Amino acid sequence: MHMPDVTPAMELKVETADALTCNVQPLLHEIRHALARLLDEGGHTVIDLRSLPLAPGEEQQLLDELGNGEVYARLHALGPTEIIESRYPGVWIVVHYNSSDEVIGKFIEVCDIPNLLRSQQADIQQGLEQLQAQLPAAIN
Amino acid sequence: MSKDETLGEALRRQGITRRGFLKFCAATASMMALPPSMVPAIAAALEKAMRPSVIWLSFQECTGCTESLTRSHSPTVEGLIFDTISLDYHHTLQAASGSAAEAAREAAMEENYGKYILVVDGSIPTANPGYSTIAGISNKSMLLDTAKGAAAIVAVGTCAAYGGIPKAKPNPTGAVAVSDLIKDKPIINVSGCPPIPVVITGVLAHFLTFGTIPELDALGRPKAYYGQSIHDRCYRRPFYDKGLFANTFDDEGAKKGWCLYKLGCKGPTTYNACATTKWNEGTSFPIEAGHPCLGCSEPDFWDGGGFYKALSMPTEDITRAAVYAVGAGAAAGVALGAMNRAKKARAVKTHEKVTINDLEKGADDD
Numbered sequence: 001m002h003m004p005d006v007t008p009a010m011e012l013k014v015e016t017a018d019a020l021t022c023n024v025q026p027l028l029h030e031i032r033h034a035l036a037r038l039l040d041e042g043g044h045t046v047i048d049l050r051s052l053p054l055a056p057g058e059e060q061q062l063l064d065e066l067g068n069g070e071v072y073a074r075l076h077a078l079g080p081t082e083i084i085e086s087r088y089p090g091v092w093i094v095v096h097y098n099s100s101d102e103v104i105g106k107f108i109e110v111c112d113i114p115n116l117l118r119s120q121q122a123d124i125q126q127g128l129e130q131l132q133a134q135l136p137a138a139i140n
Numbered sequence: 141m142s143k144d145e146t147l148g149e150a151l152r153r154q155g156i157t158r159r160g161f162l163k164f165c166a167a168t169a170s171m172m173a174l175p176p177s178m179v180p181a182i183a184a185a186l187e188k189a190m191r192p193s194v195i196w197l198s199f200q201e202c203t204g205c206t207e208s209l210t211r212s213h214s215p216t217v218e219g220l221i222f223d224t225i226s227l228d229y230h231h232t233l234q235a236a237s238g239s240a241a242e243a244a245r246e247a248a249m250e251e252n253y254g255k256y257i258l259v260v261d262g263s264i265p266t267a268n269p270g271y272s273t274i275a276g277i278s279n280k281s282m283l284l285d286t287a288k289g290a291a292a293i294v295a296v297g298t299c300a301a302y303g304g305i306p307k308a309k310p311n312p313t314g315a316v317a318v319s320d321l322i323k324d325k326p327i328i329n330v331s332g333c334p335p336i337p338v339v340i341t342g343v344l345a346h347f348l349t350f351g352t353i354p355e356l357d358a359l360g361r362p363k364a365y366y367g368q369s370i371h372d373r374c375y376r377r378p379f380y381d382k383g384l385f386a387n388t389f390d391d392e393g394a395k396k397g398w399c400l401y402k403l404g405c406k407g408p409t410t411y412n413a414c415a416t417t418k419w420n421e422g423t424s425f426p427i428e429a430g431h432p433c434l435g436c437s438e439p440d441f442w443d444g445g446g447f448y449k450a451l452s453m454p455t456e457d458i459t460r461a462a463v464y465a466v467g468a469g470a471a472a473g474v475a476l477g478a479m480n481r482a483k484k485a486r487a488v489k490t491h492e493k494v495t496i497n498d499l500e501k502g503a504d505d506d
């Protein structure tokens with residue numbers, strides 16, 4: 001049977017509409033201030049992208065402006081999380097997914113390393129206990 | 141999760157790491173519309189949170205609210221919040237029915253008296269108790285009885301919050317909102333037809349985290365989600381400000397994504413989180429899909445005039461439209477002329493139902 005040549009809806013690229021909130025530039029300035037604060041005082045800033053009105057395509061525009069840097073990490077804790085350092089060191093894009101790969105949170109973090117990348121005290125403690133339990137008693 | 145286990149303990153028992161827990165807290169803060177700087181406080185509170193008992197009653201409703209919530213109930217953060225509560229009674233979701241289900245409700249009430257959260261969706265008929273009953277109990281008496289031992293009541297959906305569609309004129313069942321019948325308990329209205337799922341779970345998460353009800357607006361809705369109008373957060377707002385409007389659904393303005401005000405958008409008078417939280421895992425919301433906002437989170441949205449009439453057009457009730465017309469002279473003749481005169485006169489006399497089609501018949505009919 002001949003199938004018509006249609007582009008599946010899911011693959012259609014959302015073009016940036018003429019309708020712009022003009023929120024991308026102010027956001028980039030906010031990130032610039034946060035970076036300066038990080039250098040001067042070591043302040044950690046988190047921006048929740050879900051709390052801002054953005055026109056279709058504007059979020060992508062912001063992410064394109066930030067670009068990709070040297071670090072890409074993928075965690076598996078309650079579903080995947082992607083942590084990407086932008087082309088501006090100290091500016092990270094953190095995207096949380098649930099186990100069905102749906103986005104449940106999107107943040108920009110300005111810090112030297114997002115907290116989630118660090119091993120957590122409680123997990124280290126638990127890991128130590130597991131390792132001890134696994135080794136033969138004599139070596140303990 | 142056993143009843144006296146804290147949330148932190150339960151999550152660890154399920155093998156969820158601290159890292160997973162922190163992610164859960166970050167997503168919960170976002171869900172509660174709280175700033176990310178609150179995450180450490182949320183983590184500390186959730187670590188110690190106890191599992192609240194929830195009794196969910198469904199009255200005159202379409203099950204859309206439950207559907208909205210359970211659609212988000214794949215193994216998600218919202219799902220975890222939902223799993224964390226002890227849903228002791230929900231007659232749409234539970235396996236038991238009839239008197240066995242009622243026994244479960246009574247047992248949960250007794251065990252958690254004064255502490256459980258009562259969630260209600262649907263309006264309550266008052267004209268005749270027989271219009272809606274569960275196991276032979278009228279909605280009204282079940283609500284009054286179950287509300288007695290509740291710590292707080294969450295009215296989910298516009299029907300429970302304000303009467304909704306069952307209350308639309310001429311309100312044949314005498315439908316009323318929860319707050320019309322209960323005066324002595326804190327009531328949180330989570331309006332919307334249906335409400336955004338994360339707003340439902342966000343309110344439950346707030347109670348779970350802080351043990352208090354969130355700050356409410358004048359209509360009893362949590363300010364975190366209903367504090368700003370759709371219009372204030374709408375990405376099409378720059379076009380409204382410049383006076384650039386779509387006049388039909390397929391004109392140049394519509395194609396360019398201009399403001400939908402003239403197509404009847406109720407964004408300026410509607411308070412909800414659709415413009416930022418969006419729907420379907422944050423994909424879009426009605427205005428982004430090119431359709432004006434219907435105003436579904438506001439009281440009496442169904443009777444607010446035509447969905448496709450611009451807000452300033454007085455179509456809400458024909459007598460009032462006629463008064464405006466007389467007052468404003470020729471220009472407002474549009475409002476008067478918009479109705480079929482013969483039908484209108486008859487309707488005024490007999491209180492007959494006037495349909496949107498009648499209202500929308502052009503001046504040509506005159």
Ligand code: SF4
Nearest residue numbers: 371374399400405407
């Ligand atoms: S589309 Fe509606 S909410 Fe958006 S700017 Fe226009 S009137 Fe306001």
